[in-house]
Amino acid sequence: EIVLTQSPGTLSLSPGERATLSCRASQSVSSNYLAWYQQKPAQAPTLLIYGASSRATGIPDRFTGSGSGTDFTLTISRLEPEDFAVYYCQRAGSSYTFGQGTKLEIK
Amino acid sequence: EVQLVESGGGLVQPGGSLRLSCAASGFTFSSHWMHWVRQAPGKGLVWVSSINNDGSYTVYADSVKGRFTISRDNAKNMLSLQMNSLRAEDTAVYYCVRDVHGFGAFDIWGQGTMVTVSS
Secondary structure, three states: OOOEEEEOOEEEEOOOOOEEEEEEEEEEEOHHHEEEEEEOOOOOOEEEEEOOOEEOOOOOOOEEEEEEEEEEEEEEOOOOHHHOOEEEEEEEOOOEEEOOOEEEEEO | OOEEEEEOOEEEOOOOOEEEEEEEEOOOHHHOOEEEEEEOOOOOEEEEEEEOOOOOOEEEOOOOOOOEEEEEEOOOOEEEEEEOOOOHHHOEEEEEEEEOOOOOOEEEEOOOEEEEEOO
């Protein structure tokens, strides 16, 4: 089973700064099947990125997904106050796996 | 409006059963794979089960295999999850989610329904 490890566990930044979140897979993952989600407290997750780099409908262009093989990255170019949340990566295949999440908090 | 609305959650004793339902609207339900994802209180997201467009293929996480059954009724735009032999560790919010064609990503999520397994 492919394990996804996200780092860091917690990222403390200020609005306007750039955020870089990592997702590392224990085996190679097809880029078509790597996604990123944002979850705010007491809300369902929201799809941000699918296919490793395609933004979902309505997602601002400050969110960028990149990577291939075992290393994937979600970059938020200039943090807005509403971006502080928990972020999960996820892969699809014969089954589906989520990373453990990265909490992006206000510094 | 594209929408998924779950129901059926509640408090159940260990070893008991519960059936979750998800009503889909605003899109062609029969064109999409569907999934259940759960989240224990204060924890991360965990995939539970998936079903293909016509219901002929299902897959489960090892933790629920043999205890949970996913099904769908495309005529009624309904997704279901029958949960038997429930354990304390099944306590979670259960989300019904829609699959993005060809990418295995989850683009539409319901609001979730809470399942609590406790005596």
